[in-house]
Amino acid sequence: MSEIKDNEKFLPTPAVHRPGPQHPLSLIISAIAFYWVASLSVVFLNKTILSGSEYKFPYPLFVTLFQLVVALVLLVISGHLGKRSRTFSMVPPFEFDLDIVRKIAPLSVVYVLMLTLNNLCLQLVEVTFYQVARSLSIFFNILFTWTMLRQRTSGTAMLACAIVVLGFFVGSYGETNFSWAGLSAGVGSSIFVALYGIYVKKTLSVVDNNQWRLLHYNTAISIILLTPIVLMSGELGEIKKEVYFLDEAGFWVLMTITGVAGFLINTAMFLQIKYTTALTNTISGTAKSCVQTLLAMVFYQNPITAMNGFGIFLSLFGSGLYSWVRYMEMQRK
Template sequence: MSSEKDEKLLPQPASHRGPQSHPVSLIASSIAFYWVASLSVVFLNKTILSGSEYKFPYPLFVTLFQLLVALVLLVVCGQLGKRNRLFSTIPPFEFDLDLVRSILPLSVVYVLMLTLNNLCLQLVEVTFYQVARSLSIFFNILFTYTMLRQKTSGPAMVACSVVVLGFFVGSYGESNFSWPGLLAGVGSSIFVALYGIYVKKTLNVVENNQWRLLHYNTAISIMLLTPIVFISGEMKEIMQEVYFLNDLGFWCLMTITGVAGFLINTAMFLQIKYTTALTNTISGTAKSCVQTLMAMVFYQNPITAMNGFGIFLSLFGSGFYSWVRYKEMQRK
């Protein structure tokens, strides 16, 4: 978390320690895994929601289907873990109501994060998606202060200001601007920042076992999202208007997207566990910049000079912020 020189140094449990308690190779591997999984999810979701012959503009249903695929994979891996050493770290599925009550706040944040993320991806170009979701660092600083009473240094605040400036410049310069997409991106940034904090806090409930937490979080999220899909009218609209529901290719693409969603969920848990929630935010922002360049190549998304400058500011601010936090960690 954001802990600076004027912060009170209190002993923390293992789940709250910074990345210095883990080998550099493990930290690097968890970040690399997150990058590969996250980039796959973004481009696969964009293909499903608005970029393929199976145009399927139903972000709530897509999110629910991905969660269902993830739960099936977790249950299967948990059973395989009883007999196969390769899956031995994944425990069998469990569902204790006392634990459910403790994990419920995390699941609410998780559902909102996924839903707003997919909605943003549906409504904006992949190039603008990075700008729309670039405020994660700002909200992480805000929440670590308001929720954890941890202050942020002056240089880190300056770096964050550059990121915020990049957000406004990039938004103003976007040629295919969308207010709903922008608001969904800002909302997603809020819940990405909250998610990192809540994962760290909630891991203690399941004895610091991220797989047990993943079991509960996925199952609870499905329970929360299912009625929302029906109330929103998406299910009725899908049954009435989607003509390719019997197409095997569509469901194969949906399943592949669900598997990728499972991998990004796992990658986020591992990155947060072996680094910090703040590192998760920084890594996500840097990954988004690479993602923007890839979108320019694959989708030929138009980028104006001002939009490109906003993306540059977001990247520069994130890099400067990372350097400041690294120096502060060294001094500690």
């Protein structure tokens, strides 16, 4: 639910904590490995559900709603366990204050659109092209930061963004299994990823800067917003008519695992940020995107042209450069 830069972004990003004492190397490696497993699992499990398995289920609205329900159940359970167990103590008990709901609702609208378009993009494009299709989130982040927050971006960061945009066009032109619908969903997802990051910053004060409280509210409100959309979309009628494996336990197990993976990515991000440095976190995210693309080439045997490969490289390189530049700028500040 959301590492804002990646697309398995199912949930708001946990707070960034400055590392205290030097942590054991084994703990750092474990945190990074957990993040990689959770993050890669989200992308590949969603792809498997939406378009790549014996349980092919091309209904992104219903999939998004189901994953949100799983996430909310796990949040409520974790909040309850947090009263008794130190392991879950960082998760507060579930709450639902209507005054707070009204203030968080705009964020949830953006969140629902981001998740839905993200899953639709993943359904319609190859995983190798997924990173390219959603790479414009950096461009829109710079655009909205300037238009909405009146904050300027440095020339070096703008150069990195230009490389990403060039990679987007080169990769799109060279994509063999090109889809206008998938590309449009990717661009739309990028827009709402950028907006989501801004709205999270503006909304956190409503819940005393507690990201886990925001998780509770945002997930619950998103379910309320998305439920009527699913009902009116006609997906339920198509599912009843077209899907023959609704009574198979394997399908629901796979769907539940996908929802759990979406929830775990949030915890994994929290642990990676807590037990590593900001630089390590940045490098880990960029390296994970590269591995994600390579794994997609191996597992799905997606044909990649030289131009498509060059576009993917430019997008990943530009994204990594942008993250590095922003990190260095924050260090100077």
